[in-house]
Amino acid sequence: MPARLARRPLLASAGIPLLLIAVHATNDAFSAMLAALLPTLQARFDLSEAALALFVATLSFSSAVMQPFFGGVADRVGRRTMAAAGIITSTVLLSLVAVAPSPAVLFLLLLLGGLGSAAFHPAGTSLMRVMGERFKELAVAVFSSGGTLGMAFGPVVILLIARTVGLRFSPLLMIPGLLLGASLLAILPGTGGTRQARRIRFLDPKLVMSPVGVLSLAGILRSLAFVSFNNAMPLWLAHVRGFAPDAAVISWTLAAFALSGGLGGIVAGALSARLPRRPLIVGAMLAALPALLSVLVLPPGGLAYFLMVIVGGASANAAVPLLIVSAQDMAPGSMGAATGMLMGFTWGSAGVLYLGEGVLQQALGLTPAMVIAFLCLLPAAALASAVLARRRAVVVA
Numbered sequence: 001m002p003a004r005l006a007r008r009p010l011l012a013s014a015g016i017p018l019l020l021i022a023v024h025a026t027n028d029a030f031s032a033m034l035a036a037l038l039p040t041l042q043a044r045f046d047l048s049e050a051a052l053a054l055f056v057a058t059l060s061f062s063s064a065v066m067q068p069f070f071g072g073v074a075d076r077v078g079r080r081t082m083a084a085a086g087i088i089t090s091t092v093l094l095s096l097v098a099v100a101p102s103p104a105v106l107f108l109l110l111l112l113g114g115l116g117s118a119a120f121h122p123a124g125t126s127l128m129r130v131m132g133e134r135f136k137e138l139a140v141a142v143f144s145s146g147g148t149l150g151m152a153f154g155p156v157v158i159l160l161i162a163r164t165v166g167l168r169f170s171p172l173l174m175i176p177g178l179l180l181g182a183s184l185l186a187i188l189p190g191t192g193g194t195r196q197a198r199r200i201r202f203l204d205p206k207l208v209m210s211p212v213g214v215l216s217l218a219g220i221l222r223s224l225a226f227v228s229f230n231n232a233m234p235l236w237l238a239h240v241r242g243f244a245p246d247a248a249v250i251s252w253t254l255a256a257f258a259l260s261g262g263l264g265g266i267v268a269g270a271l272s273a274r275l276p277r278r279p280l281i282v283g284a285m286l287a288a289l290p291a292l293l294s295v296l297v298l299p300p301g302g303l304a305y306f307l308m309v310i311v312g313g314a315s316a317n318a319a320v321p322l323l324i325v326s327a328q329d330m331a332p333g334s335m336g337a338a339t340g341m342l343m344g345f346t347w348g349s350a351g352v353l354y355l356g357e358g359v360l361q362q363a364l365g366l367t368p369a370m371v372i373a374f375l376c377l378l379p380a381a382a383l384a385s386a387v388l389a390r391r392r393a394v395v396v397a
Contacts, residue, residue: 060351067344091177
């Protein structure tokens with residue numbers, strides 16, 4: 001990023017941040033479509049809950065667990081190139097998921113399409129932080145909210161297509177991704193790799209063994225609760241509550257959860273300018289637990305139901321931008337890799353752990369398995385509190 005651009009505050013050069021937010025929203029919309037399609041895919045291919053969990057884990061692994069590696073690549077080769085290549089790859093391949101002719105093809109689309117998402121996230125987040133200057137927490141929170149906005153409307157769009165014109169038209173959704181990828185290449189200033197970039201690794205051992213690694217563990221447990229709600233809820237509404245696989249209540253539940261998650265991140269980012277991060281992070285995680293548990297006992301579609309969905313989504317996601325910025329502050333010399341660990345590795349690891357959630361769903365039932373996942377918020381809050389209490393000025397170079 002040129003020095004003259006890096007010195008400009010966020011609001012003084014709003015075009016690039018808005019473009020990054022739009023790309024993030026589009027990218028995450030495609031990733032979120034899988035959750036809404038799970039009941040349909042289950043019926044089409046006659047899949048078990050464990051098999052569905054494998055698809056969720058596949059997309060999570062490729063799109064999120066691989067982010068630390070691609071963050072290192074972005075530090076080395078340049079963030080603009082990685083961001084543009086990422087959005088193009090993810091939208092082209094994931095737009096074909098709804099028309100996959102077999103489970104094997106579906107698996108490949110999720111695996112390869114997710115890698116595009118993994119390439120975009122660390123590069124886009126680092127670019128947004130630079131644009132935010134001294135408002136870095138708010139800038140990262142707003143960028144994060146773009147992703148949750150996409151997560152909200154992705155399920156609505158794909159199920160609307162399913163109910164109206166049919167899923168055979170879903171590949172047309174790749175067009176916005178192609179246009180946005182070209183816009184990144186045309187509008188973003190050139191960003192070459194830095195001389196200080198480390199040798200590219202999947203995970204940097206120094207980061208894993210540092211407070212960044214412990215924060216990542218807290219992020220994994222927090223993410224498991226979020227991932228469980230997002231992917232198990234459509235199945236729960238269909239099988240436990242008896243709704244149709246393409247029922248509107250499914251898409252609107254996911255939309256309300258994701259939108260409130262984005263709002264929670266923005267509010268937390270804004271409050272961090274006045275309040276310490278530690279109580280904000282811990283308080284948000286603890287507040288999410290009773291709200292998520294309440295959703296499972298309230299009548300779906302009612303006012304109280306959606307209120308708890310909103311509170312649960314906002315609280316469960318509020319800590320994300322603050323955890324990311326905390327990790328970046330602890331590792332200023334490996335910002336891309338640290339971002340990948342907190343923004344991608346945590347989500348992806350939670351997705352892989354969702355394989356166990358699928359086994360629990362078959363063994364215990366959907367409701368008990370979801371409760372167990374939601375309870376992971378308790379150790380997540382404890383770990384984050386311990387790290388932030390001891391951090392002080394220690395950083396990882």
